[in-house]
Amino acid sequence: MTDAAPGTTPYDVLGVDRHASAEELRRAYRRRQRQTHPDLGGDPAAFHAVQIAWERVGTPAGRAEYDHTAAGAPRSARSAPTEDEGTRVWTTGTGRGSARPPSPARSYGHPGGASRQRYLTLVREWVGRGVDLADPYEEDLVRRAPREVRHALADALAEEATARILSNLGPSFAVWHDVATAPDSGAWTRSAGLSPSESAKIDHVVLGPTGVFVLQSEDWGAPARPRGSELVSDALPAGERPVRSLARRAGIARSWGVAVTAVVLVLPDDALGEDVVLLRRGRGRRPARLAVRRGSLTFLLTVGLPGTGRLPDAAFFEIRTRLQQHIRFV
Secondary structure, eight states: OOOOOTTOOHHHHHTSOTTOOHHHHHHHHHHHHHHHOGGGTOOHHHHHHHHHHHHHHSSHHHHHHHHHHHTTOOGGGSOOOOHHHHHOOOOSSSOTTOOSOOOOOEEESOTTHHHHHHHHHHHHHHHOTTOOOSOTTOHHHHHHSOHHHHHHHHHHHHHHHHHHHHHTSOTTOEEEEEEEOSTTGGGGGGOSSSOTTOOSEEEEEEEETTEEEEEEEOOOSSOEEEETTEEEETTSOTTOOHHHHHHHHHTTHHHHTOOOSEEEEEEOGGGOSSSEEEEEOOBTTBOEEEEEEGGGHHHHHHHOOTTOOOOOHHHHHHHHHHHHHHOOBO
């Protein structure tokens, strides 16, 4: 995933003057999002550049930080570092004492793409055939949509949020998004009848010095809590077993000749009572099962699980080659 071209400001990407009001900025972002979204015929690289631009100037704090930096203000004249900036874990790609961020992780696939396609399919089915849907992301439309339709959009946004975190892990990590787990995984995007956790895909496969992690990004709109080796939530249908479902889909790694270190459900920070919840320890070739707050995901992946050690360089490159050869995308 790449950033905008050098010399291009977030305001240029969004098509507004740098003195635009917050409301003008928000309208410009939504307009450019519709214009560039791949599911609406746009260019994926341009769509990603729009998301990066919004991350930088979409909030008052982020905009102030960007404007100070763009104006060349010295670090001492800028605001104090945020909690996220102060606790960020740099993995590789920087010299000792350097404040410069590392190069991004190698990323493949289109994070959130299948879930957005599923949302567009479901929302058009709900509205009705032949109805002109000018803006499928219009706030009132999303608010009135049935739960399964809103969940599809929440899935996409959760996957995109996780992907932004994963891209900052550094060049010692490789990430694959929207990985197919069945011959017709794309059918999931077209079917309204499938369970939310039976997505026929893996949201993210992460390879790093601490092992191979299979991740599913979720936002059920309500808190989740552990029950045995499973997660439960009042927002999930009765009998839903998201952790078990993810572990079952992660079994495709056996056909890749790769052992999975852990399967992980990534939830919003306010949806989980602890930073990391160990649901089941790994045994032999059976991966550990965990749930993690999105804000703690970097720590989990860079520090790893207790007692697992770190991959030798030779093993890392061998596994990466296997994943590149075998992974297919939705």
